[in-house]
Amino acid sequence: MPTHIALLRAVNVGGTGKLPMVELKAMAQRIGFDNPRTYIASGNLVFESELPGAEAGAKLEAALAEYAGKPVGVIMRTPEAMTAVCDSNPFPEAPGNRCVVLFLDGAPPADLQDTLKHQASEQVAAGQREIYTHYVDGMGRSKLIIPAARAGTARNMNTVAKLVEMATG
Template identity: 55%
Template sequence: MTIYVALLRAVNVGGTGKLPMTELRRLCEEAGFIDVRTYIASGNVVFESKLARRAAQAALESRLEAYAGKPVGVLIRTGKEMADVLHANPFSDEAPNRTVAIFLDGPPPADTLEHMTGQGNEKVALGKQEIYVHYGEGMANSKLKIPAAKTGTARNINTIATLAEWAAQ
């Protein structure tokens, strides 16, 4: 059995993609996942499965699409990978609620930083399959655009720390 952390894209954010966490747990259990736990209402779920990562991702995506009537992006990391993301945070001296990791399906393109626009006081660094951003004045007023992050999903360091802790139990 492998412990996975699934991060759903665009769920319960800004009035779009409504998905009650009770439904997310039910869908995960229907997929055969065990010890399913959701964290806050933004599409974070920790579970165990016998399935390989891509198979677990496909099982969850198909159930979510049937539920929502449209594709819902899912990114999956193992518990160890989630802990690695937390420990690799290049902005660990900054406020964790203003620092995010944008999770991607693969490594960020080498030219990611060159194609950003609207950067103010944000700090940006590339990880293995993540883009780290520290929003010095918060995300709400940021004009930063990162084209390579378009299909990713962001979580702040506090959320990542909790998910990594849950996945380690």
Template identity: 50%
Template sequence: MSIYIAFLRSVNVGGTGKLPMSDLARMCRDIGFEDVQTYIASGNVIFSTDMTPEGARVSLEARLYEYCGKTIRVHIRTPKEISQIVQTNPFPKAAGNQIGVLLLDGPPDLSAPLNGQQDEQVVAGAREIYAHYPSGIGRSKLVLPGTSTGTTRNMNTLVKMLGLAHKLA
């Protein structure tokens, strides 16, 4: 069995996509995932399964569509991948709640100028974009490429999910 961490896009953020985490956990168990744990109400779930990451993603997205009647994007990472994201954080001295990590399906493209950039610093990763928001994420007007399909978590959440994954291992 492999351990995976799933991050749902646009769930319980800004009054959109209401999804109780108890329902998410039940859906995961119905699919056959084991050791299911959710963390905070923004669509973070850890589980173990014999499925591939792609199979788990497809299964969870299909179940979410049945539940919500609309597509909810799911980004799945292994604990090793989350560990790599945390270890290669280009802003190690910044507070974890001031670092947003946009999780993407593929390599990011930062070739075009960024809209709304003020004091934020932005760095591309393998399948993510790191952004340091010194004035706070909530005050930023920065628009990163991939926000329409990716999902952002702050560094504190990624570290917490990694800790939960290590407890399952």
């Protein structure tokens, strides 16, 4: 049965979108996903389903909207696509907690570099459906604004690697 990786948007970040991971796992089981498992409390779900990724994502979004009373975005990836994200990291020398991947539904804007605001030491590169950012001085000190981030969800490379391990191991 195919394995899917769901990345929930704006869950358990800054005191908004509270969703206990035990509830996310139970929700996934209720809607028919097999072997659901979560990683940390930021909305990472790995599961099996015969549904294509887009259909599984839509089904999860519907359940999340019912739970939260508002839309909760979900970005879906296959284990192969997530492995490619790791393999394509343009900043492999960066510590995993300082390299962040912004996952998008589509390609990053062609003028990505021109849209960035308040860029200092941060290094930014476009991927296929991702934007990679190396926060050289740490994310907490950064003032960088990536307008495309409004449509996506971010995970650091440590989390991306762990999700690949969970989905393929």
